[in-house]
Each structure stands twice: as C-alpha cells, then as structure tokens.
Amino acid sequence: MGIQDVIEGKKQWRAHLARVKALPPDYQIVYKEMQKYLFKVGPVDLLEGNLLSGIVDFFAESAATGRGVLEVIGEDVAAFCDELIKDSPTYADRYQESLKDKGGH
Template sequence: MGIRGIIEGKRQWRAHVARVRALPPDYRIVYEEIEKYLFRVGPIDPRDGQPLSGVLDFFEESAATGKGVLEVIGHDVAKFCDELAGSRTAEH
C-alpha cells in the first residue's frame, strides 16, 4: 500500500469514528464493545472495516427508529458478537 492508500485509509477511518461518536450513548457503548471484541478475537482487518461498517449502518438505522440498542441486538451482546464473527469467518 502506497502513501496515498495509507492517507485514504486514515481519512475513511476518521469518518467512521465520527459516525460512531454521533450515535446515541447506548448504541455507542455497545458498538465500542463490539469493536474491541472483533479486534481482539474476531476475523477482522481494520483496513477493510468489515463487519464494523455494517454494524454501524445497522445501528444508525435502528437508532433513527427510536429503539434501544438491546431491543435490536438482544440482551446478550457477546452472543451477537460471536454470531457476527462466525458469519465473517464463513465468508472467508
């Protein structure tokens, strides 16, 4: 990856982080926990952002409906993460 690719990747990541910060507090807390989990144990490459961008899109849409985050993902956040990581593994 050249310098332009690095700069573009940083720009995209900063835009992603700005979207996360704009989430309602309950969504932001859960998103950040999912992010930590996936970076630690999940099959994720921070450069491609998947599945994090999909989770963020889902959270933005769900927050817009006025539902709480646990209403849309369930009360077992770890199970949600495991299923997300499992679906990511199945893609590769």
C-alpha cells in the same frame, strides 16, 4: 501499500468514527464494546471488509426507530458478534490450522 493508501485509510477511519459519535450514547457504548471484542477475536478481514461500517449502518437505522440498542441486539453482545462473524475466518482459526500443519492436535 503506498503512502496515499495510508492517508486514504486514515480519512476513511476518521469518517467512520464520526459516524459512531453521531449515534445515541447507548449505541456508542455497545459499538465500542463490539469493536474491542472483534479486534480481540480477530476476524481476518475485519479492517478490509464492511463489518464495522455495516454495524454503524444497522445501529443508525435502529436508533432512528427509537429502539434501545439492547432491544435490537439482545443482552449478550459477544453472542451477537459471534453470530456476525460465524462464517468468517479468524486469526484463532489460522493458528489452529498452523498447529495441524505442524502435526499438533
């Protein structure tokens, strides 16, 4: 990864954050909680993929209808996130695989 890639990545991240800040306050709060959760759970392709920007798109469309964020995703934010990444490999999955490869259980 060259310096241009780093600069472009930062520009894209700043643009993404600006889109988050344009959401209504309840959506911003839930987005930030989802982001923290997803960074902790660790889908392997989180930063390379479109998951975070897709969430912002979904939230922007939902907010435009006048619905509250919890009406859209439900009360359990973690369960909603888990459903989003259910078919994505996580760092926890990789760790479990490495234990199996080493003869662990």
